[in-house]
Amino acid sequence: MSESMILIGGRSSSQGTSLCAGKLGAEYIDVSSTLEMNVEDMARMGLKDNDRVRVRSAVGEIVVRCKGRAAKDLPSGLLFIAYGPLSSALMGGDTAGSGMPLSKNLDVKVEPAA
Amino acid sequence: MSANITNPPLKTAAPAAARTRVVRDATCTFCGCVCDDMHLTVDDETHKIVKAENACVLGRAWFKEHGIEDRPFALIDGREAGTEEAIEAAAQILAEARFPIIYGLSDTTCEAQREAVAIADMIGGNIDTTTSVCHGPSGMAFQGVGESTATLGEIRNRADLLVFWGGNPAESHPRLFTRYAVTAKGMYVPNGKKDRTVVLVDVRRTPSAAVADIFIQVKPRRDFEVLWALRALVKGADVDPDIEQVTGVALATLQDLAARMKACRFGALMFGMGLTMTRGRHFNSGALLALASDLNRYTHFIAKPVRGHGNVTGADNVMSWQTGFPFGVNLSRGYPRFNPGEFTTVDLLARGDVDAAMIIAADPGANFPQSAIDHLRRIPVVVLDPKLSHTSRHAKVAITTATYGISVGGTVYRMDDVPLTLRPALPSPYPSDETVLKAIRQRVKELLGGGRVPAPAHAGVAA
Numbered sequence A: 001m002s003e004s005m006i007l008i009g010g011r012s013s014s015q016g017t018s019l020c021a022g023k024l025g026a027e028y029i030d031v032s033s034t035l036e037m038n039v040e041d042m043a044r045m046g047l048k049d050n051d052r053v054r055v056r057s058a059v060g061e062i063v064v065r066c067k068g069r070a071a072k073d074l075p076s077g078l079l080f081i082a083y084g085p086l087s088s089a090l091m092g093g094d095t096a097g098s099g100m101p102l103s104k105n106l107d108v109k110v111e112p113a114a
Numbered sequence B: 001m002s003a004n005i006t007n008p009p010l011k012t013a014a015p016a017a018a019r020t021r022v023v024r025d026a027t028c029t030f031c032g033c034v035c036d037d038m039h040l041t042v043d044d045e046t047h048k049i050v051k052a053e054n055a056c057v058l059g060r061a062w063f064k065e066h067g068i069e070d071r072p073f074a075l076i077d078g079r080e081a082g083t084e085e086a087i088e089a090a091a092q093i094l095a096e097a098r099f100p101i102i103y104g105l106s107d108t109t110c111e112a113q114r115e116a117v118a119i120a121d122m123i124g125g126n127i128d129t130t131t132s133v134c135h136g137p138s139g140m141a142f143q144g145v146g147e148s149t150a151t152l153g154e155i156r157n158r159a160d161l162l163v164f165w166g167g168n169p170a171e172s173h174p175r176l177f178t179r180y181a182v183t184a185k186g187m188y189v190p191n192g193k194k195d196r197t198v199v200l201v202d203v204r205r206t207p208s209a210a211v212a213d214i215f216i217q218v219k220p221r222r223d224f225e226v227l228w229a230l231r232a233l234v235k236g237a238d239v240d241p242d243i244e245q246v247t248g249v250a251l252a253t254l255q256d257l258a259a260r261m262k263a264c265r266f267g268a269l270m271f272g273m274g275l276t277m278t279r280g281r282h283f284n285s286g287a288l289l290a291l292a293s294d295l296n297r298y299t300h301f302i303a304k305p306v307r308g309h310g311n312v313t314g315a316d317n318v319m320s321w322q323t324g325f326p327f328g329v330n331l332s333r334g335y336p337r338f339n340p341g342e343f344t345t346v347d348l349l350a351r352g353d354v355d356a357a358m359i360i361a362a363d364p365g366a367n368f369p370q371s372a373i374d375h376l377r378r379i380p381v382v383v384l385d386p387k388l389s390h391t392s393r394h395a396k397v398a399i400t401t402a403t404y405g406i407s408v409g410g411t412v413y414r415m416d417d418v419p420l421t422l423r424p425a426l427p428s429p430y431p432s433d434e435t436v437l438k439a440i441r442q443r444v445k446e447l448l449g450g451g452r453v454p455a456p457a458h459a460g461v462a463a
Helices: A013-021 A026-031 A039-044 B057-064 B083-096 B110-123 B136-145 B152-158 B174-180 B207-211 B223-234 B243-247 B251-263 B281-295 B312-323 B345-350 B370-376 B433-447
Strands: A003-010 A034-038 A052-056 A061-069 A078-082 A104-112 B020-026 B038-043 B048-053 B074-076 B079-081 B100-104 B126-129 B161-165 B197-202 B214-217 B266-271 B300-305 B356-360 B381-385 B397-400 B411-413 B419-421
Touching: A013 A026, A013 B057, A034 A039, A034 A052, A039 A061, B038 B057, B048 B057, B057 B174, B074 B083, B079 B083, B083 B110, B083 B356, B083 B381, B083 B397, B083 B433, B100 B110, B100 B345, B110 B126, B110 B312, B110 B356, B110 B411, B110 B433, B126 B312, B126 B345, B136 B281, B152 B174, B152 B266, B152 B300, B161 B251, B197 B207, B197 B251, B214 B251, B223 B243, B223 B251, B223 B281, B243 B251, B266 B281, B281 B300, B312 B411, B345 B370, B356 B433, B381 B433
Parallel strands: A003 A078, A034 A061, B100 B126, B100 B356, B161 B197, B161 B266, B197 B214, B266 B300, B356 B381, B381 B397
Antiparallel strands: A003 A104, A034 A078, A052 A061, A052 A104, B020 B038, B038 B048, B074 B079, B074 B397, B411 B419
16 A cells, blocks of 8 residues: 655765765665655554665656654655655656756655565 | 877876875865865875865765776777767767757866857857756746855854755765854854854754754745745734644744844855755745845845855856856857756756757766656767766767866866865876867867857848
8 A cells, every 4th residue: 555755855975975986886876775764654554674665756666675764853754865866767857947857845655565 | 180189098107106195275076065175195006095184074985986097088889989089979969960958067167167168159059057957946046036145254254143944964065064154163253153043944854953053844845935934024024823734833933033033143044955956946945035135134144055066156157157147058049048947958858859968077867857868868968977877878979087176177166156276186097078078169160160050140130
C-alpha cells in the first residue's frame, strides 16, 4: 500500500564530498540513492533501515534504500534525498515559464519495494 | 586550420628535489564562498595536494580528490583522441547546427565564460548557465524587486541578526558560518556569535539548526505566505492567527521575528534554493527581497542568495556584462533576448528545440529532468569537463580540461559579487576551458567564413 508524501531533494555533506571523487564513484551512487524518512512513517509502513522503497512521482519512479530520521528532524510525511540522477528522475520538465523545474517538495507515492 | 594545441605526456617525471611545497592563500572553488585563505601542501612526486589548511570538509575533499591525470585528452564517439582533433569535431558540430545551445559555465573561470558567450554570439545560438536551475528565479526577482545587498565582509563585520531561509549552509557552505557570519568576529560584532542572533527558517531541521538561536519550521510550499505575513507585520498590519494552520508557524513566532528584524542594527537575509526550487519560485525570492527592502525603512537590512558553484556568480556577471542578461539568453536574431521558460536549457531540451549542445563544466545528464536528458541523448553534444560525468559519457565529443582553481588561474566571483584571482597549485597536462574555447571559437569563425550566423537582423533592412 503506497502513501502520499513530499520529497525534498538537496545537498548534504557526504553528497558534496563524494561528488569530488566523481559522480560515477561508488560513494556518490550510494549517497544519492539513500532516502531519508521519518522513523514513525517507516514503522507504520513496516520499513527498517536499508529496506528498499519505491518512490513514484507524476513523471518517474525510482527504487532506493531508506534510512530513518527522528521526527524532530524530519516531520511525518516528508522525505529527503541528496541530489543525483535518481532524484532527477522524479522531476518533471515543465518549468512554468521560469526555467526551473520543481526539484523540492515533490508530491510522491512511497511503498515498500519487493 | 589547426588549433595548435599539442598534448604533453600524461605522466610527467617528478622533480628530483623539493618533494613538497606549500602554496599559500590559494582559492577553493568548490562552493560560492570561494575561500581564498587555503594553504595547500603539494606533493610534486605524487602530483597530489596532501593537505589543505583552513579548508572545510568540502574543500578538503575538493583538493584531496584531485588526481585525474589518467583520463584521455578527449573522446570522440567513445574513441580516444587528442585535444586538437576534438576541437575540430566540436567546431564542426557548432558551425553546422541550426539551433545550438551552450550551457553550464558555473565551474570555470570568467575568462572561459567570456569565450563561451563569444561563441554563442557568433553561431547565433542560445547560452544559459546553471543559474537557471539554481537561483535563476532569484535573478528574475532581482529584476522585478531590486536587491538590498552587501559583501560578505560587511555581513561579517556588521550583521547582528542573520536569517538563513531555505538553505543548509552547515552542509553546503560550511565556512559561511565560521568565516563570514555566525561565529566570525567582526568590527561591530567583536564577540562573534554572542553579538548576533541567528534564525533558521526551513521545512526540516537540518544540521544548520545547531547554530541557530531560533529555528522556525515552515510547512512545505508555504514560504511565500510566511514572507508575506512578515511583510504585513513589519508594516504594522494585522495578521490572522489562522496563519499557523496554513504555514505551521504561530503568529506569535512571526511577530517576534518581525520585531527582531526591525530592532536589529544590521540584518541579513541569506536564502537558498529552498525558495527557488519549490512552488512559487521567483515569487518566493521576490517576497524575501521585498521584505528586506521594507525593513530598510526601520534599519539596515540586506538580502543575499547563497550561491552553490564556485563561479556561478561569475557566470551571472559575465553574461550580464556581455549580453545584458544573467542567464537564458538567445542570440539567434543577432542581438540578445532574455526569456526564462523559453531560452532556458531545461525548457529548450524538454521541448526538443535545440539540435546541438556544448556543455561546459556542468552535468545536466545527472541533474536535469528525464525529458531533457532524453533530448540531450538525441543530439550531438560537446562536453568540456575535468571529470567523467553522466553527460560526458554520452557526448559525441568529450574534452578533458584542467580544473579551475587547482590547475588553472583566472578570475572567479564570490557569491557576493566580489571578484577573486585564482592561485593554481598544480600544473596539469590538460588545457584550460579558456584555451579550448578560444580554439573552438577561432575554428568556428573559419568555418563560418569569418561571419556570424545568422546575420544581424538590421543587416537585411533597406536603408
